[in-house]
Amino acid sequence: MSYKTILVSLNEVPRIAAVAKSAGVLARALGAHVAGLYVVPAVQVYPSVGFEAAPQVFEGNRTYFKDSAASVRSAFEAAMNGEGVPFSYQEIEAQTPLIADDTIAQGRSADVIVVSTTNPDAATGVERDFVEQVILGAGRPVIVLPFTGDITLSLDEVIVGWDGGREAARAAFDALPLLKAAKKVRIIRADPQKDPALKGTVPGADLAESLARHGVKAQTEGFPTDGTDAGQALLRCASDAGAGLIVMGAYGHSRLTEFIFGGATRAVLTKLNRPVLMSH
Structure with a gap:
């Protein structure tokens, strides 16, 4: 038994360097392929309330992730090339506002999933319970990284x-x-x-x-x-x-x-x- 496919979630944009580095360390140690996944969520639609004639639409999260896509891909690819490991990158246009849904679906065909926790004091566009959803829904082992600090994964101990x-x-x-x-x-x-x-x-x-x-x-x-x-x-x-x-x-x-x-x-x-x- 070995890990040959490592799926890494790239939607926690402020933590790209940490998650990419940890995925690269794993891939190098195990001879695995790193699959980078970036999900662009759909707009959020809120039902009308009271006398409002139309539902309210919020495009903030979608706009943020669309605007960040190029820099995320560049940072991920640079990290993988730096580690010298095989990798692929996939950007998905989600059908729902939830990033976890596509992460879970893609993660089920991987050996292990790497994610970052979400900073509770910052608006990152990722669901607050993203990590919990992935752990309970994917059916795969999930490596969770802290939302702050420069500690990357090590297999020394x-x-x-x-x-x-x-x-x-x-x-x-x-x-x-x-x-x-x-x-x-x-x-x-x-x-x-x-x-x-x-x-x-x-x-x-x-x-x-x-x-x-x-x-x-x-x-x-x-x-x-x-x-x-x-x-x-x-x-x-x-x-x-x-x-x-x-x-x-x-x-x-x-x-x-x-x-x-x-x-x-x-x-x-x-x-x-x-x-x-x-x-x-």
């Missing part, structure tokens, strides 16, 4: 969050190509002493044994939450180690138009300070 659950298992094995390429892998279980079933065992040893058969040498350890939730503890552990990537399951579901995520998943997405691979 990878932290794997492990609790023995379905989502954690999916993430660990979805990330297998990265774990095999990593210089160092650490399997972290938050507060193992609080689980009576783990008494007398080495936290994460079962996963480490399975990964070893794939050639992955992983260290296992418990990590105290110190009164925080598991997500914040995982971020703290990764920060202390200077890890270049976190791997974890995404616990959540959608309910009508609302995305409900577990505490650890929400904490990591909200306070993300380095790349994280999430699977659902």
